[in-house]
Structure formats: structure tokens, C-alpha cells
Amino acid sequence: MSALFSNLNIKNVKFKNRVGMSPMCQYSSVDGVASDWHMVHLGARAVGGAGLIMAECTAVSPTGRISNGCAGLWNEQQAERLAPIVAFQKSFGAVAGTQISHSGRKGSAATALEGGSHIAESDGGWATVSPTGEAFDPDGTRLWKAPRALTTDEVSEIQGQFVASAKLADQVGYDLLEVHCAHGYLLHSFLTPLVNQRADAYGGDLRARARMLLETVEKVRAVWPEGKVLAVRLSVDDFAEGGLTTQDIAQVGQWLKERGVDILDCSAGGAVPAARGAIGNRTAEQPRLAGEVRQGSGLPVMAVGGITDPHHAEELVASETADIVLLGREMMRDPHWPFRAAKTLEAETRHVLAEQYGFFVGG
Numbered sequence: 001m002s003a004l005f006s007n008l009n010i011k012n013v014k015f016k017n018r019v020g021m022s023p024m025c026q027y028s029s030v031d032g033v034a035s036d037w038h039m040v041h042l043g044a045r046a047v048g049g050a051g052l053i054m055a056e057c058t059a060v061s062p063t064g065r066i067s068n069g070c071a072g073l074w075n076e077q078q079a080e081r082l083a084p085i086v087a088f089q090k091s092f093g094a095v096a097g098t099q100i101s102h103s104g105r106k107g108s109a110a111t112a113l114e115g116g117s118h119i120a121e122s123d124g125g126w127a128t129v130s131p132t133g134e135a136f137d138p139d140g141t142r143l144w145k146a147p148r149a150l151t152t153d154e155v156s157e158i159q160g161q162f163v164a165s166a167k168l169a170d171q172v173g174y175d176l177l178e179v180h181c182a183h184g185y186l187l188h189s190f191l192t193p194l195v196n197q198r199a200d201a202y203g204g205d206l207r208a209r210a211r212m213l214l215e216t217v218e219k220v221r222a223v224w225p226e227g228k229v230l231a232v233r234l235s236v237d238d239f240a241e242g243g244l245t246t247q248d249i250a251q252v253g254q255w256l257k258e259r260g261v262d263i264l265d266c267s268a269g270g271a272v273p274a275a276r277g278a279i280g281n282r283t284a285e286q287p288r289l290a291g292e293v294r295q296g297s298g299l300p301v302m303a304v305g306g307i308t309d310p311h312h313a314e315e316l317v318a319s320e321t322a323d324i325v326l327l328g329r330e331m332m333r334d335p336h337w338p339f340r341a342a343k344t345l346e347a348e349t350r351h352v353l354a355e356q357y358g359f360f361v362g363g
């Protein structure tokens, strides 16, 4: 009996297996509105049998995007375009999730496909904001501009944008909502001492730096239906001296648990240029760290980073290191990875792929 292909129930949400697609920016939105590409990108993984499909980081405001091609969820038009995509995913038994986000000082960039350099306001970029005023990479070659430090009033304004986005996500039909607090974007910038040097109530020790995240999550939980899953993606290690450690994140996880968060999504890095985020040279360490956070926080976790081998994925779940495994790039290579994994693990294969395929090739 495969642990990877066992069910998981969290609140009223049933995951048919423990395989998820990790959120990945597609740079294929216009004015934050999804395109046909999203139907194919997300829909194909539902056909391929993933139990959870995470949409890319989706901005809570126009200036919360990373680039002009990024997804957004701040208006009805965006919600209306996403609804049929989500309905399609759910019709194949996948849990549809989205990740709401604010880019902070890493916003106003060209898409990764176009080199990712910072874009000046005169070229269609925008002024960026952060807990404090230092640029992401003041000495780098990508011309990151200095952000403006947010005032206390602006902090609560941005929290309100997360709340509005959460309401729209519910309306769209998502069953899992993830607050993005990783990779050096705004909420992570508040949490990490590598960026947050504020002197007000949002800066200082770990509890004070966590205030932005905890307040945001409390407000989001208040509007996100009780029966649906609330997740937070964290950089569980800053991978930089003086930065956040897994012990810090386990503590933050306990605070998040008290505020009604159901599961933590454990990524790492990204706060400063020295520590590459998401797909750096230490990505493969992340699943082990996820297990440490699971133990220390008392919350279920999603593990991500360098997972390609079905036996590795199986082991992560079977050993209770992780409750769900997320695959990013490997799902790009093979949208039918869950089917391949089921075959390798000698799990039931007949019903992994959508019936239109599974009937003919599933057995």
C-alpha cells in the first residue's frame, strides 16, 4: 500500500493522493488576468492525476506583482477567468489551490523569460515597497531600485488587499489558499532579520517581525471558509548567516497554528542575493528541513525541492517527513508524473489518469 497514493483529509477537503504541483509563475497573464495557457498548464496536471494543483503566485494588487506578466486576483474579471479553470481541475478530483502574494522589493521586474532585470517606472515598472528601504541587490547588475519603507497605515492597507484577494479566491472555487511568505517577497521580508530593520511594532525580535504575517493570516482566516484549507509557504531557512533558521520557522509555525493555519509549505532562501530562492544550489535540502518544521511546529507540511524520484516521494510521506510532496520542474517535464510514480510504486494505476486516458492505458 503506497503512502504517496493514500488519501488525506484536512478540514472538509479530501486529497486523493499526496502528490501536488508546486506554484510556478507562468508570465502568461495580461493585467493579472489568466489566459488559455493557464487552462492547459493547470488542467494538464489534473488530467495527469495530481491530488493538489497550486496556481502560481497571484498578486493581491497591481504593484504586488513581480512582473507585468504575473497573475493577479484583485478584481472580478480575474476571478471570472479563473473560475472555469478551477472547475476543470476539480472535475478530475484534484484539489485546486492558489497562492496569494505581494512581491515587495522584488517587484517591478522583467519576467524571468526576459532576464528578470528590474524595470524603471518610465518603462512600465512601478515604485516598490518593503519593510525598510534597502534595495534587494544594491551592488548587483540587475539595477534593483531602492524600495520605499511602508508606513504603518500602508501595512494594514496591504493586509486588506490579502483579505480581498482571499474572498475572491473563495468565489473562484479554490479549496486551498496559500499565503506566500517565502523567497524574499513582502511577507518574508518582514519576517527575516536580513531585511527587516524597522523600529516600529513590525520590527525587532522574531515575534515582532512575525507580526505582519500573523495579522495578515488572522484577517485572511476570518474570511476564508472554516472548512477550506489555509496554507502558508515559508522560507524555512534563509540559507544566509544571521538569517531565519528552521528553529525560528518551527516557532512561527506554532503561532500560525494558533491562528488557524492548516498546513505549512516548506521552501527556502530568496531573502538576499547570496541565498538563491526556490531553485538554488541548496534546494534539495528542503524536504529534510520540512520534516524538522513538521516536528517543531506540530503542523502538517508540504515538502518541495528536487523531488523527481517516486521512491523518494514515497519515502517522504511514509516516514512522516511530509504530508504532501510538491513537484515543480519535474511536473513541467512530465505532467503525468503521478501515473509514472504509481506504476513505479506498484500502486493502483487504473484511476490515476483522467478516464479518457486511463481507460485505455491505465491498467
Ligand SMILES: Cc1cc2nc3c(=O)[nH]c(=O)nc-3n(C[C@H](O)[C@H](O)[C@H](O)COP(=O)(O)O)c2cc1C
Pocket: 022, 023, 024, 025, 026, 056, 057, 099, 180, 182, 183, 233, 267, 278, 279, 283, 304, 305, 306, 307, 326, 327, 328, 329, 330
Ligand atoms: C518557473 C518557476 C516559477 C516559480 N514560481 C513560483 C511561484 O510562483 N511561487 C512559489 O512559491 N515558488 C515558485 N517557484 C518555486 C517552485 O514552486 C518550487 O518550490 C521550486 O521549483 C523547487 O521545486 P522543484 O525542485 O521540484 O522544481 C517557481 C519555480 C520555477 C521553476
